[in-house]
Amino acid sequence: MTPPPPPSAERPLVLLAQPLFPEFAAALAGRFRFALAADADAADTAEGKVLLVGLKPVTDEHLAGFPALELVVGISVGVDHVDLAACRCRGLSVTNAGAAFAVDSADYAVGLVLAVFRRVAAAEAYVRGGRWSADGDYPLTSKVSGKRVGIVGLGNIGSRVARRLAAFGCAVSYHSRSPKPSSPYKFVPALLDLAAASDVLVLSCALTDETKHMVNREVMEALGKDGVLINVGRGGLVDEPELVRCLRDGVLGGAGLDVYANEPAVPPELFGMDNVVLSDHRAVITPESIRGALEVVTANLDAFFSGRPLVSPVQL
Numbered sequence: 001m002t003p004p005p006p007p008s009a010e011r012p013l014v015l016l017a018q019p020l021f022p023e024f025a026a027a028l029a030g031r032f033r034f035a036l037a038a039d040a041d042a043a044d045t046a047e048g049k050v051l052l053v054g055l056k057p058v059t060d061e062h063l064a065g066f067p068a069l070e071l072v073v074g075i076s077v078g079v080d081h082v083d084l085a086a087c088r089c090r091g092l093s094v095t096n097a098g099a100a101f102a103v104d105s106a107d108y109a110v111g112l113v114l115a116v117f118r119r120v121a122a123a124e125a126y127v128r129g130g131r132w133s134a135d136g137d138y139p140l141t142s143k144v145s146g147k148r149v150g151i152v153g154l155g156n157i158g159s160r161v162a163r164r165l166a167a168f169g170c171a172v173s174y175h176s177r178s179p180k181p182s183s184p185y186k187f188v189p190a191l192l193d194l195a196a197a198s199d200v201l202v203l204s205c206a207l208t209d210e211t212k213h214m215v216n217r218e219v220m221e222a223l224g225k226d227g228v229l230i231n232v233g234r235g236g237l238v239d240e241p242e243l244v245r246c247l248r249d250g251v252l253g254g255a256g257l258d259v260y261a262n263e264p265a266v267p268p269e270l271f272g273m274d275n276v277v278l279s280d281h282r283a284v285i286t287p288e289s290i291r292g293a294l295e296v297v298t299a300n301l302d303a304f305f306s307g308r309p310l311v312s313p314v315q316l
Helices: 022-028 042-047 060-064 084-090 102-117 120-128 131-135 156-166 191-196 217-223 240-248 268-272 287-305
Strands: 013-016 033-036 050-053 071-074 093-095 148-152 171-175 200-203 228-231 254-257 276-278
Touching: 013 042, 022 287, 050 287, 060 084, 071 287, 084 093, 102 120, 102 156, 102 200, 102 228, 102 254, 102 276, 102 287, 120 131, 148 156, 148 191, 156 171, 171 191, 191 217, 217 228, 217 240, 240 254, 240 268, 268 276
Parallel strands: 013 033, 013 050, 050 071, 071 093, 148 171, 148 200, 200 228, 228 254, 254 276
Antiparallel strands: none
16 A cells, blocks of 8 residues: 655655646645745745746746755756756756657657648648649649758757658768767768758757857758758747748748747748748647656656755756
């Protein structure tokens, strides 16, 4: 028989940067004691060693209010919304969701590749609008098999995208901070060279000061009028106004976008483009991936409070 949870006063305190998602609240309620950071009383403020963060920005000002803080626990893979420099200066550890979302993100990226090259969304709208019988067949589209694929960021997500598209007979190359010795794919040191040698560029890297707007007009021009850009990373990786111009002017062939620079705002110019597939930051989220993220978060909390190594630490 499962033992009853300990009384609330005996459970470890976890401060919350924002209210828990329902799935997290239901699973963690009996394990830990929670207090919203914004509403924490003096005792909780002084005691709190762990801050659990969602997707809202976490600044140095937030961190400064908790003198005992030692750990920031993220529920997402990307932690660009957390002031990592402030965490480093304060000697805090940071964790993320590890590989919890990698499988679903990779699946989704491949789905976007297929959807853009085969114009799945536009063709479906064509049929739903009654145009097949009225105007004849939808125009032919380009195959995916055999395409040259460039992946930016060969981490948990990018490596899975590579394996999936390699199974389509695609030639895969990648760009990252450094070569991956165990990778069977070609490493390209310069992003511009990768774009020039690719039919489709898949972005799956983290957003940092170094990667912000790494896909600029020059990169899009190198990818070319038949090239496709897929972004399941972060919107800030791309110079969004230039992306709109390149798509509008035929400099770039198409795009599959799950992330944007100023979510939930999406450039309205994209709405009428048949060569663009849009979604609302859905790539990572399925019931299965949420359960996986919950397991990682719980493992990190258990590790911290029992003095064991963290499961998914972020390098600061």
